[in-house]
Amino acid sequence: MDPDLALLLNGIVSGLLLGGLYAAAAAGLSVSFGMLDVVNIAHPAFMVLGAMLVALLWGATGIDPLVLSVLLTPAFWALGAAIYVAYHHFFERRGDEAIQGLAFFFGVMFIIEIGLVLAIGPEQHFADASYANVTWRLGEIDLPLRMLVPALVALLAIGGLALFLRRTFTGRAIAAVAQDREALRLLAIDPVRIKRLAFGISIAMAALAGGALVVVQPVEASSGHIFIGRVFAVVIMGGLSSLWGCVLAALAFGVVENVTASFYGPSWSPAVAFGALLLVLAVRPQGFFGRAA
Amino acid sequence: MSDATLPAMPVLPAPRRMGHAAFWLACAVAALAVIAVLRGIGSEYAYFAATFVLQYVVLATAWNILGGYAGYVNFGAAAFFAAGAYTTVAIGKALGLSLLPCIAFAALVGGALGLGTGLLTLRLRGAYFAIATLCLSVVLQTLVVNWSYVGGSRGAYVIRPRDVPWPFDTYGGYLCAVVVVLAAAAIAIARTIEKSRLGLGLGLAALRDDEQAAEAAGVPTLRLKLIATTISGAMMAVAGAPLPLLGSYVEPNSAFGLAYAVNAIAMPLIGGTASWAGPLIGAVVLASLQQAATVTISSAANLLIVGVVLVVFVCAAPHGILGLFKKGAR
Numbered sequence: 001m002d003p004d005l006a007l008l009l010n011g012i013v014s015g016l017l018l019g020g021l022y023a024a025a026a027a028g029l030s031v032s033f034g035m036l037d038v039v040n041i042a043h044p045a046f047m048v049l050g051a052m053l054v055a056l057l058w059g060a061t062g063i064d065p066l067v068l069s070v071l072l073t074p075a076f077w078a079l080g081a082a083i084y085v086a087y088h089h090f091f092e093r094r095g096d097e098a099i100q101g102l103a104f105f106f107g108v109m110f111i112i113e114i115g116l117v118l119a120i121g122p123e124q125h126f127a128d129a130s131y132a133n134v135t136w137r138l139g140e141i142d143l144p145l146r147m148l149v150p151a152l153v154a155l156l157a158i159g160g161l162a163l164f165l166r167r168t169f170t171g172r173a174i175a176a177v178a179q180d181r182e183a184l185r186l187l188a189i190d191p192v193r194i195k196r197l198a199f200g201i202s203i204a205m206a207a208l209a210g211g212a213l214v215v216v217q218p219v220e221a222s223s224g225h226i227f228i229g230r231v232f233a234v235v236i237m238g239g240l241s242s243l244w245g246c247v248l249a250a251l252a253f254g255v256v257e258n259v260t261a262s263f264y265g266p267s268w269s270p271a272v273a274f275g276a277l278l279l280v281l282a283v284r285p286q287g288f289f290g291r292a293a
Numbered sequence: 294m295s296d297a298t299l300p301a302m303p304v305l306p307a308p309r310r311m312g313h314a315a316f317w318l319a320c321a322v323a324a325l326a327v328i329a330v331l332r333g334i335g336s337e338y339a340y341f342a343a344t345f346v347l348q349y350v351v352l353a354t355a356w357n358i359l360g361g362y363a364g365y366v367n368f369g370a371a372a373f374f375a376a377g378a379y380t381t382v383a384i385g386k387a388l389g390l391s392l393l394p395c396i397a398f399a400a401l402v403g404g405a406l407g408l409g410t411g412l413l414t415l416r417l418r419g420a421y422f423a424i425a426t427l428c429l430s431v432v433l434q435t436l437v438v439n440w441s442y443v444g445g446s447r448g449a450y451v452i453r454p455r456d457v458p459w460p461f462d463t464y465g466g467y468l469c470a471v472v473v474v475l476a477a478a479a480i481a482i483a484r485t486i487e488k489s490r491l492g493l494g495l496g497l498a499a500l501r502d503d504e505q506a507a508e509a510a511g512v513p514t515l516r517l518k519l520i521a522t523t524i525s526g527a528m529m530a531v532a533g534a535p536l537p538l539l540g541s542y543v544e545p546n547s548a549f550g551l552a553y554a555v556n557a558i559a560m561p562l563i564g565g566t567a568s569w570a571g572p573l574i575g576a577v578v579l580a581s582l583q584q585a586a587t588v589t590i591s592s593a594a595n596l597l598i599v600g601v602v603l604v605v606f607v608c609a610a611p612h613g614i615l616g617l618f619k620k621g622a623r
């Protein structure tokens with residue numbers, strides 16, 4: 001095969017796998033930012049918190065990191081619910097969420113990050129899955145399981161979440177709270193309770209994404225920084241409340257970044273991907289697949 | 294450190310009827326007083342710490358013009374700050390100019406960048422504007438990383454000039470005096486905008502409270518937004534312009550670091566965003582705390598302090614330190 005074509009194909013495939021990781025990271029944010037209007041800038045920090053806990057637990061028990069991250073989800077759900085209670089009490093109730101709420105999550109992000117540095121240390125932590133060193137080859141294309149398994153698990157989790165949102169009563173209530181909270185009140189559903197539940201789910205997704213992240217690469221306390229822009233970019237390109245838009249945007253973002261990196265060097269990939277998002281925002285502020293803002 | 298700004302306090306008691314000229318004069322007097330006090334202390338560390346705190350006064354005041362008065366949250370403060378720092382590096386290297394002309398160039402670059410941001414984000418509000426500015430920061434950082442003339446990702450060394458302008462005995466003292474003047478000017482500009490009868494102050498507040506209503510009432514929201522992004526961008530770049538000379542070294546990761554973006558937001562919020570005094574108070578309190586923590590505990594701890602102070606303040610005192618006093622007076 002033509003080497004350039006092989007490079008391109010490999011770039012696209014590993015971009016799709018990277019996109020799976022972005023999808024995992026962004027799906028939770030799509031719930032909180034897209035559906036609940038909670039601009040949780042600390043989402044990647046929760047993800048790194050999850051990744052660090054998975055790495056520590058893996059070191060202690062040797063259980064598969066992805067299984068560990070699933071086991072962590074209830075704890076993260078509770079953490080998210082508790083944070084939403086505080087957020088609602090201090091900001092939403094007073095109508096201060098625009099700037100103060102943003103700043104609140106900014107502060108939470110730094111507390112998590114530095115808390116991790118002080119508690120565990122600034123060095124990198126990793127968790128090796130048993131399949132981490134296996135790479136499938138399809139002709140010229142490499143499929144490292146280190147990337148493939150987390151991507152598949154992430155897509156599976158997002159699929160489950162989408163089913164939950166579409167099929168169950170509670171799930172539909174979550175989708176509804178984004179659109180009209182007063183209507184929910186008329187149905188005798190407490191919108192605050194629903195949002196608390198949904199924000200818990202969002203943070204639980206961050207734990208899953210953390211498990212996926214730590215399988216893909218070693219994680220340190222500040223690893224979340226590189227994800228802040230990316231997850232918000234993905235959610236906005238995906239059109240906020242649409243989980244499928246989010247997955248598609250994540251895959252597109254991964255491919256664009258990876259192809260840029262393989263042809264022009266990794267130092268250029270952020271400019272291309274974020275420049276594209278800037279243009280999207282300037283031309284089509286509601287995102288590719290979005291409802292009008 | 295915090296005594297560095299105490300001389301600025303005398304302008305506080307009678308702000309109501311003070312005219313623009315009188316306020317500018319008061320700022321100039323306060324700046325001279327600060328410079329005199331610092332010369333009296335005369336230690337290099339005092340100069341360094343005061344410069345560190347005052348650069349944040351400029352940055353926070355600049356951020357507040359857009360964020361506090363107009364309600365547009367700019368996550369990209371670090372991008373403007375770094376644009377100023379790298380203007381100094383590039384202009385200094387290309388033309389061999391000294392600090393003051395570099396600051397002027399930084400203002401031009403930052404203003405152009407701000408205008409560009411304003412044009413690009415015309416239709417964006419709230420979180421979208423914030424994310425767009427974050428993207429801008431990433432794109433700019435990538436450009437700088439790949440621009441080998443200013444050192445690329447390795448960073449650039451900037452050597453302080455050997456001869457120090459009269460009447461200063463060290464370059465640190467000169468640099469500090471420059472930043473004092475910048476801070477005083479930033480505060481004066483911010484207050485002029487806030488109190489201006491031209492409608493910018495009132496117009497920006499209308500923009501913050503309800504943009505559509507303001508538009509309907511005949512406020513030229515678009516023009517005001519562009520003016521605010523331009524002024525704010527220029528001032529943030531000015532804040533960054535002395536940075537390379539302060540540490541003699543800049544590299545993209547620290548110049549574009551999240552710390553600047555966060556501090557630029559945290560300081561006005563902690564002080565109070567509604568008036569020019571808020572960012573000043575917030576920057577002095579928070580930057581002094583950080584400087585003290587860096588010296589006594591560790592540099593990791595200073596960001597933890599920002600985080601904790603920020604969370605505590607937005608929860609307990611949503612209108613900042615100024616808000617606490619206003620409540621007490623009522």
